[in-house]
Amino acid sequence: MKISEEILTKIKENVVKGRRNKEDEDLEGGSVGEPGVEELVDGALKGEIGPKKIIECINDAMVVVGKKFETGEYFVPDMLASAEAVSVGMEVLEPELLKVGQKKEKFVVATVEGDIHDIGKNIFAMMLKGAGFAVIDMGTDVSAEKIVKTVKAEDGEIVGIGLSALLTTTMENMGVVTEKLREEGMSKSVLVGGAAVSKEFADKIGAIYCADAFEGVDKAKELIKRG
Amino acid sequence: MSREIKKGFSGGQYKPLSAYDVGRIHETAFRILDEIGVRVELKEALDIFERGGAEVEVNRGEKIVRISSELVEAMVKSAPSKIVLGGREKENDLVLEGTRVHMGTGGAALNVIDIDSGEKRKGTLRDIADIAKLADALGNIHFFVRPCIAQDIPIEDLVVNQFYAGLSNTTKHVMSGCDNAEKVEEVVEIAELIAGGEVKDRPPLSFITCWMDSPLCFASNVTKALIEVVKKDLPVILSSAPIAGLTSPITLAGTLVQLHAEELSGIVFTQLINPGAPVVYGGIPSMADMHNLRYIAGGMEFGMMNAAISQLSQSIGLPNYNSAGITDAAIPDIQAVYEKAHSICQCALSGSNLIHHAAGMLESMLTVDYGQYVIDNEIIGMAMRGVRGIEVNEDTEALDEIKRVGHGGDYLRSKHTRRHMRTEFFEPMLASREEREDKDKQGLRDIRELAKSKVKEVLDTHTPVEIDPEVDRRIRERFNIL
Ligand code: B12
Numbered sequence: 001m002k003i004s005e006e007i008l009t010k011i012k013e014n015v016v017k018g019r020r021n022k023e024d025e026d027l028e029g030g031s032v033g034e035p036g037v038e039e040l041v042d043g044a045l046k047g048e049i050g051p052k053k054i055i056e057c058i059n060d061a062m063v064v065v066g067k068k069f070e071t072g073e074y075f076v077p078d079m080l081a082s083a084e085a086v087s088v089g090m091e092v093l094e095p096e097l098l099k100v101g102q103k104k105e106k107f108v109v110a111t112v113e114g115d116i117h118d119i120g121k122n123i124f125a126m127m128l129k130g131a132g133f134a135v136i137d138m139g140t141d142v143s144a145e146k147i148v149k150t151v152k153a154e155d156g157e158i159v160g161i162g163l164s165a166l167l168t169t170t171m172e173n174m175g176v177v178t179e180k181l182r183e184e185g186m187s188k189s190v191l192v193g194g195a196a197v198s199k200e201f202a203d204k205i206g207a208i209y210c211a212d213a214f215e216g217v218d219k220a221k222e223l224i225k226r227g
Numbered sequence: 228m229s230r231e232i233k234k235g236f237s238g239g240q241y242k243p244l245s246a247y248d249v250g251r252i253h254e255t256a257f258r259i260l261d262e263i264g265v266r267v268e269l270k271e272a273l274d275i276f277e278r279g280g281a282e283v284e285v286n287r288g289e290k291i292v293r294i295s296s297e298l299v300e301a302m303v304k305s306a307p308s309k310i311v312l313g314g315r316e317k318e319n320d321l322v323l324e325g326t327r328v329h330m331g332t333g334g335a336a337l338n339v340i341d342i343d344s345g346e347k348r349k350g351t352l353r354d355i356a357d358i359a360k361l362a363d364a365l366g367n368i369h370f371f372v373r374p375c376i377a378q379d380i381p382i383e384d385l386v387v388n389q390f391y392a393g394l395s396n397t398t399k400h401v402m403s404g405c406d407n408a409e410k411v412e413e414v415v416e417i418a419e420l421i422a423g424g425e426v427k428d429r430p431p432l433s434f435i436t437c438w439m440d441s442p443l444c445f446a447s448n449v450t451k452a453l454i455e456v457v458k459k460d461l462p463v464i465l466s467s468a469p470i471a472g473l474t475s476p477i478t479l480a481g482t483l484v485q486l487h488a489e490e491l492s493g494i495v496f497t498q499l500i501n502p503g504a505p506v507v508y509g510g511i512p513s514m515a516d517m518h519n520l521r522y523i524a525g526g527m528e529f530g531m532m533n534a535a536i537s538q539l540s541q542s543i544g545l546p547n548y549n550s551a552g553i554t555d556a557a558i559p560d561i562q563a564v565y566e567k568a569h570s571i572c573q574c575a576l577s578g579s580n581l582i583h584h585a586a587g588m589l590e591s592m593l594t595v596d597y598g599q600y601v602i603d604n605e606i607i608g609m610a611m612r613g614v615r616g617i618e619v620n621e622d623t624e625a626l627d628e629i630k631r632v633g634h635g636g637d638y639l640r641s642k643h644t645r646r647h648m649r650t651e652f653f654e655p656m657l658a659s660r661e662e663r664e665d666k667d668k669q670g671l672r673d674i675r676e677l678a679k680s681k682v683k684e685v686l687d688t689h690t691p692v693e694i695d696p697e698v699d700r701r702i703r704e705r706f707n708i709l
Pocket residue numbers: 114115116117118119120121123124161162163164165166167168169191192193194195196210211212213214215216217334335336337376403404405406435436437438439440441446448449468470474519520521522590591592593
């Protein structure tokens with residue numbers, strides 16, 4: 001096997017194992033001390049392997065992870081570990097990517113004011129990151145003013161906003177956000193999700209309903225395509 | 228339908244933790260409060276802790292309260308070990324202490340399965356009233372937590388109306404969550420009007436506060452409401468709800484240690500606000516489905532942990548509250564009942580004082596079903612029979628009877644039989660004990676159909692004891708009762 005192929009295989013393996021760097025353990029608690037994605041990607045770049053090849057390899061690895069997740073072999077923390085290993089690898093690649101003018105699409109996510117339920121929102125944010133988005137996670141109990149301010153500050157860069165609410169009482173605050181965005185003349189696409197939210201409600205406030213985080217990621221990808 | 232109420236038996240037969248485990252968890256929880264502390268952002272709450280002698284420090288912008296074991300021990304001593312929750316009728320009073328078991332409904336579901344269409348739809352104020360009426364008629368349901376959120380009335384009228392729909396349709400103790408400090412005053416006013424001024428001894432209603440945002444953070448909004456309730460001397464339930472694998476360690480022991488620390492921090496807080504304030508150690512430890520992080524409350528471990536927290540609170544001598552009977556099944560199917568039966572039995576036998584969610588709940592707390600209340604009433608009845616246990620004494624051993632009947636006779640003509648037969652066996656309302664051939668002849672009837680017909684019978688015929696018309700008039704004058 002050529003050295004370059006060997007290192008790519010190793011990157012793939014370590015993404016699948018979810019090892020960011022040499023300090024991480026694998027699924028069985030072993031491998032500590034062996035190079036992880038960070039060291040391997042760095043090595044690959046130094047070995048003159050192009051970033052495009054490395055990204056392809058990482059994508060292949062994430063397809064494997066996705067399959068393992070779908071069949072139930074992998075649990076969420078496994079997928080999370082892999083996604084984090086990917087982010088670490090991408091950080092190493094970033095200077096190279098900037099050279100060729102590639103940057104990530106930005107997404108803002110928040111749980112609306114009055115609500116502290118964040119599990120669904122966190123899953124969505126995690127999956128967005130895994131799909132290659134840069135995510136600005138504003139946390140929970142976030143007022144419409146703050147959301148609008150953040151979107152404004154990052155304007156031009158933000159492709160969409162994801163809002164979560166689990167209470168019937170706080171759900172209305174999603175409408176406040178869409179209303180404020182409209183007032184400010186910002187035609188941003190807003191994805192909404194959470195137990196209390198329905199398609200009818202989303203339509204009413206001019207947002208896009210997502211039954212789960214997977215649907216959210218699909219819709220986010222559609223937003224980029226639409227441009 | 229029998230309204231005979233069988234409640235308050237002493238449990239404690241099921242102990243998932245050994246005495247050593249309980250002691251160890253307690254010590255580790257002390258270390259959490261002392262070494263890690265709880266995060267409290269609400270200024271008012273921080274002041275209460277600081278004045279009370281807890282250590283407040285700012286750590287990377289986060290305000291952390293650390294509590295010494297001495298302070299915890301003193302505050303636990305200051306909390307009452309017995310609390311009486313009143314019913315509108317005295318026979319419905321609940322005495323919370325020791326291992327006395329009571330079971331009731333649970334709350335805040337978004338959806339209701341419509342009794343006529345069988346479709347899942349949004350909850351309404353009418354549902355709360357009807358389910359209260361049903362709970363009033365079902366003998367094994369000992370208290371009422373408003374079951375669903377009324378989504379057909381304005382949000383500003385919610386709190387008061389949800390309480391009142393319960394209060395006016397059952398004479399059992401009424402409970403509800405409250406995360407809105409401004410509404411506490413109004414609800415207390417209703418309680419005073421109903422109880423005729425004095426609410427302290429037998430409050431007809433009480434609050435459940437999910438003040439803890441696990442892991443180890445006070446949720447500011449609910450904490451505000453909590454402060455108001457505690458100042459009013461009304462009993463308050465401190466419900467902390469860690470989710471194993473997500474907001475607490477994946478291990479059951481780790482989740483229990485964290486929950487215990489969270490509860491102790493809350494108990495200290497209430498006693499610092501108002502020494503001697505009635506506070507209930509409450510919790511609802513659950514799990515995350517590690518495949519998708521969905522909420523799990525139907526697994527065996529749910530019942531084990533909820534039973535374990537009764538042991539933990541018993542060990543510090545405070546009344547407790549936990550959950551059983553939540554299922555992850557979305558429809559009233561076989562999964563629903565086996566999951567329910569397990570946790571209901573586990574919690575009942577562990578001697579919990581207030582077991583909520585024990586009736587009606589489906590779909591991991593998102594939906595309630597009318598027929599399910601009747602089915603769960605039966606499961607609870609069986610569990611309570613288990614709690615009552617096997618009475619062993621001269622009369623129940625029946626040596627004289629055994630002598631009298633001797634070899635090969637029967638006990639059908641025995642006075643002893645007649646004296647005990649109505650109470651010794653649990654008398655089911657729904658269960659069928661017929662053979663297949665007999666059932667076929669009657670036309671096979673699913674127990675869910677039977678349950679539904681009982682619901683309709685109750686809603687058509689049962690009239691709960693009314694609130695005094697004069698009190699009702701005054702409440703309607705004062706509040707926007709819909
Ligand atoms: C866990 C939980 C809590 C935890 C939250 C912990 C946390 N860090 O998030 C705690 C204990 C703190 C809590 C508190 C309260 N809770 Co709560 N809680 C729940 C519970 C059990 C599970 C929610 C959950 O996390 N599910 C798992 C996740 C994965 O599901 P999800 O959030 O729906 O997300 C999925 C999709 O909806 C979607 N999604 C969600 N958001 C978004 C956003 C976008 C953009 C996209 C694309 C997708 C998406 O993707 C996710 C996965 O695919 C639900 C009941 C239930 N079964 O849903 C009640 C529930 C939501 N809570 C409820 C209540 C009443 C409360 C309290 C008011 C209780 C009280 N009396 O004080 C407080 C409110 C505090 C506040 N101000 O917010 C009620 C809501 C009723 C109502 N009024 O509408 C429920 C229904 C339970 C009940 N029956 O009582 N709660």
